[in-house]
Amino acid sequence: MAELLLRTPLCDWHAAHGGRMVPFGGWTMPVQYSSVVDEHTATRSAAGLFDISHMGRIFFRGPHAGRFLDELVTAEVATLETGRVRYALVTNESGGVLDDVLVYRLSPEDEAEYLVVVNAANRTKILNWVAARLAGSDAVAFEDRTEALGMIALQGPRSLALLQPLAAIALDTIPYYHAARATLAGTRALVSRTGYTGEDGVELIVPTGETRRVWEAVVAAGQSAGLKPCGLGARDTLRLEAGMPLYGHELDEQTNPLEAGLGFAVELGKPIFVGQPAIARAKQEGLRKRRVGLELEGKRIAREGYAVLHGGRNVGRVTSGTFGPTVGKCIAMAYVPPELARLDTRLAVDIRGQAAAARVVRLPFYKRPR
Amino acid sequence: MGPASLRYTESHEWVAMDADTATVGITQFAVDQLRDLVHLELPPLGRRVQAGEPFGEVESVKSVSDLYAPVSGEIIAVNDAVRDDAMKVAEDPYGAGWMIKLRVAPGTNLDQLLTLEQYQKQIGEQPD
Helix, strand or coil: CCCCCEECCCHHHHHHCCCEEEEECCEEEEEECCCHHHHHHHHHHCEEEEECCCCEEEEEECCCHHHHHHHHECCCCCCCCCCEEEEEEEECCCCCEEEEEEEEEEECHHHCEEEEEECHHHHHHHHHHHHHHHCCCCCCEEEECHHHEEEEEEECCCHHHHHHHHECCCHHHCCCCEEEEEEECCEEEEEECCCCCCCCEEEEEEEHHHHHHHHHHHHHHHHHHCEEEECHHHHHHHHHHCCCCCECCCECCCCCCCCCCCHHHCCCCCCCCCCHHHHHHHHHHCCCCEEEEEEECCCCCCCCCCEEEECCEEEEEEEEEEEECCCCEEEEEEEECHHHCCCCCEEEEEECCEEEEEEEECCCCCCCCC | CCCCCCEECCCCEEEEEECCEEEEEECHHHHHHHCCEEEEECCCCCCEECCCCEEEEEEECCCEEEEECCCCEEEEEECHHHHHCCHHHHHCCCCCCCCEEEECCCCCCCCCCECHHHHHHHCCCCCC
16 A cells, blocks of 8 residues: 655655655655755754654643643643743653653633644644543644644754844744744744754744745745755754654653653653653652663764663663764664663674674763854 | 776676776765765675675665675775775765775676666666
8 A cells, every 4th residue: 555645835845956755754755955964064054944844733722721731741831931832741651752742832821822743753643642631522622733834943053143034023032942923934933942953043833835935035045154955864963963862763652751861851740640650650660771872983873773782781772873973973872771871881882793882971962052 | 877887786886897806886876875975894805705795884874785796706905095984985986986806716707797778777867
């Protein structure tokens, strides 16, 4: 049976500009245009433009929306101020991660509205999860507007300056992890100071029919600043250097948020959320594994699924690995037992039958200069 | 588009014969597909390799692929320049980007390998 792939409003643009298209999370997406390293470097030094329309966009409305979401995700969101964005996990009853999401508080108390941005591959799962938890109650209205809206990430040190002439709002007045509605290239947009690259920048949500026009306006505005369109390949090397987990790799239903090192997004003290008792119990009993950053000797890449070795014994598994273009080294993320997760622990990775020396290092591998 | 004097494999290696020495590299098409080359794993001198079997690996940011020997022989030279910097392959895949030299048995026949025209057909490229 042929897989039916969804197309973002930018698909034709990607194909016309050398984008190599691949299936990803049920969508056809560009993996690269020129080269992963060139696109990565442009984002670190100037600006990169990413089509992230495949991400799921689910809106929640109603006076009980905040309380409902507080039961759904690990972070406290009911008390978020309007315009705040927060990273959170959706966990199941055993504390396993169903998805990692961004929760946007869009409007105040009485007319409470939230946006939850989910991973493309998890959209249907989360929609079903939400519907089951609401069980037909109309106290909270939710609407999947993924295909009615496009989403673009503009990332890199020159992002705000190059976008400013197109925006009817002073972009630098939007603090980190905040969002604002604004007119952008003549279109109503939701602009958030968020991203997945370790760089400053914004993510823009605009109507599907306006997405290509906005994209082209940003491309034109960024021409002299060194902006490059970037594919999923660079998005992956950028987030990896920035130490950010990717669902399906570092995160899955067999992993709890504390094992993944995401305790900052888990409010064990707030009123109950799904998975909270299991996570609290796991914390008390001691974690079975921990996510670590590995720096490897040599230039062979430790790829997903490779075994992590200690004293010749298989002790864990690589979840993502690459050659980090900015750090100039082979880096990886892996799960290992907590006693082997300490900084500077000497480990090895079985790279197709040969043990490559590796060392546990602090995440992120890359931090932008401020 | 590669030189007509070379022979090619379906797995995108090229081979040039000079008396009993075969020089081996990968094609421009392979370089274009791999793009961001990170590392080459090449065999030590003196190793014998069999036609159609892996002699090394080429690693790019996105993937790792085996390199296949187009002909059987003994490794008599390895290009240290590309071993140190894999991107040198991308700069000149048919020249300075060669990978290994093999001493082949007398009378080694390249007829099993693809001509330029056959290779272009395989990768869907129009001959000039």
